[in-house]
Amino acid sequence: GAVVSQHPSRVICKSGTSVKIECRSLDFQATTMFWYRQFPKQSLMLMATSNEGSKATYEQGVEKDKFLINHASLTLSTLTVTSAHPEDSSFYICSARDGGTGNTIYFGEGSWLTVV
């Protein structure tokens, strides 16, 4: 079946540094990818929607200069957390819409970010 893969699954970075998380659709072309953030014991909160080749659309309250999203190809989107702080520590999940088969949305396995 269709698979969306995230890398890395876990990352620890120092406060003030930047970290990049990749989201790949392994066997389909993703017309749209979504990035969510999930704090412990909370729901998934949509951060931004990205379409291939265009700028991401950010949800209200999400800093676009801090959370850089690049969707350079139909199979890859990246989220870069710039100047990370401990409060950015969270579970980041991407999902991808398969434009070829009924626009089904598939979720990645998530990436744990810990900022120390």
Add this chain to the structure above:
Amino acid sequence: GQQLNQSPQSMFIQEGEDVSMNCTSSSIFNTWLWYKQDPGEGPVLLIALYKAGELTSNGRLTAQFGITRKDSFLNISASIPSDVGIYFCAGCRSYNTDKLIFGTGTRLQVFP
């Protein structure tokens, strides 16, 4: 950001019992989805509902799309230990083009 309200927030039940949880929204959605999330993993789709009034089953799971298009419920019959996890509803105005808005989640614990 916008969230859908789910209830109950958590449930502690005995194996074999039936479970019911629901999801409500202040605005209309044209697609309702139910997901299960295990710790440290992404959500997995359980059931998708595309039409108001639709009742759909997937094994021991049954979900309904409310007539008003502002609510949905999920039932799990004869619960088993592997049903443990967090269940999320998600709404969407158009599944083909729009974003998913997630509910607050229902945490299910099943005791043998």
